[in-house]
Amino acid sequence: MTTNKKPGKWRARTLGVRGGQMRTPFQETSEPLFMTSGYAYESADEAEGRFTGAAPGYQYSRYSNPTVTMFEERMAALEGAPAARATASGMAAVSGVFLSALKTGDHVVGAKAMFGACRYVIEEILPRFGITHTFVDGGDIDQWAAAMTPGTRMLFLETPANPTLAIVDLKAVAKIADKAGAWLVVDNAFASPVLQRPMAFGAHVVVHSSTKYIDGQGRALGGVILCKEDFLKDHLQPFLRNTGPAISPFNAWLHLKSLETLDLRMRAHCESAAKVADFLAGQKKITRVLYPFREDHPQHKLARAQMAGGGGVVTFEVDGGKAAAFRLENALQLIDVSNNLGDAKSIMTHPETTTHQRVNPQARLELGVTPGLLRLSVGLEDPADLCEDLEQALKGV
Numbered sequence: 001m002t003t004n005k006k007p008g009k010w011r012a013r014t015l016g017v018r019g020g021q022m023r024t025p026f027q028e029t030s031e032p033l034f035m036t037s038g039y040a041y042e043s044a045d046e047a048e049g050r051f052t053g054a055a056p057g058y059q060y061s062r063y064s065n066p067t068v069t070m071f072e073e074r075m076a077a078l079e080g081a082p083a084a085r086a087t088a089s090g091m092a093a094v095s096g097v098f099l100s101a102l103k104t105g106d107h108v109v110g111a112k113a114m115f116g117a118c119r120y121v122i123e124e125i126l127p128r129f130g131i132t133h134t135f136v137d138g139g140d141i142d143q144w145a146a147a148m149t150p151g152t153r154m155l156f157l158e159t160p161a162n163p164t165l166a167i168v169d170l171k172a173v174a175k176i177a178d179k180a181g182a183w184l185v186v187d188n189a190f191a192s193p194v195l196q197r198p199m200a201f202g203a204h205v206v207v208h209s210s211t212k213y214i215d216g217q218g219r220a221l222g223g224v225i226l227c228k229e230d231f232l233k234d235h236l237q238p239f240l241r242n243t244g245p246a247i248s249p250f251n252a253w254l255h256l257k258s259l260e261t262l263d264l265r266m267r268a269h270c271e272s273a274a275k276v277a278d279f280l281a282g283q284k285k286i287t288r289v290l291y292p293f294r295e296d297h298p299q300h301k302l303a304r305a306q307m308a309g310g311g312g313v314v315t316f317e318v319d320g321g322k323a324a325a326f327r328l329e330n331a332l333q334l335i336d337v338s339n340n341l342g343d344a345k346s347i348m349t350h351p352e353t354t355t356h357q358r359v360n361p362q363a364r365l366e367l368g369v370t371p372g373l374l375r376l377s378v379g380l381e382d383p384a385d386l387c388e389d390l391e392q393a394l395k396g397v
């Protein structure tokens, strides 16, 4: 295998196409898919060497695989992270970070507005191991500081957050984490490394669901953890090797190849989402539009300071609550009703009855998930067609 000549000197768009590439002696231009679970050795001595670590090379695809390595290296280059490990899903990445680094007696502080499954892990699974938590309003820096205890080892947040697109000040929370010697872990699924690189603002660990914008075409699950070498060596690497949430080389190959177009796709998602948000803001039956780069977003200045674009998700509220929201969804002719996001296809979901159905009603309202709220993941179709579809669907509301 040969590797690329001078990675690190390249700009992000180039790294998305070229970062981490390895070539076999066939000198293939496109990255090869190594669909193999094991690797043969020239001799028993070589096998011994690989297991002691004295000889370089692969041993078993639960530990690592050349296609997976290429995906990890490209992600690390894009996030500006020293190390990356890919996992079978975004949730395998999130739970891998928690379970590899935390132990009985530790405490986690998390922002309330959080992907439902992440909340479940913190609220239901970690307590079984004696790991406690406090949830705070992510936008209120004083609450973060007040929630810190001598046992706090990890701070966890996503920004922009699902589904209200609330922005958390990464620099300010990183400062609180540093003061306590705790890790700040950021779920960067909504922004992708093209729009936001949390490590540049002081985050210690970044996690991704590569199922979303990185795949970008709604095909395969995957996750990525990005961290420093010591976190990898002391916590993550032994945990992942022995518990086995490994990504399939096939899924890693899909996501590796998807990174080649991530920059172009994110630009298009942002451009269309901004147009759709402006269109929705002009509609009488829409009472509220949330989009990070619109001036009426409560934190749009912070969003512009942390992000290179507003992202592909627009959240809005229709007048008339759940009944009106359902009528709108049921009248859509182009946009799909689905709870996924980050697909080339535009997708709409009603958070109250789907993604946030199991959150208790009081907590749901605190998160801003009202009965009339709809989340739209703007895809890569012509935005004029999306606006026409929304316009005709709004007629029936």
Ligand SMILES: *Cc1c(COP(=O)(O)O)cnc(C)c1O
Binding pocket: 089, 090, 091, 092, 094, 115, 117, 118, 158, 162, 187, 189, 190, 208, 209, 210, 211, 212, 221, 222, 223
């Ligand atoms: C989808 C998602 C996850 C979970 O990822 P999976 O790939 O579905 O396991 C975690 N966090 C955020 C913000 C997500 O959107």
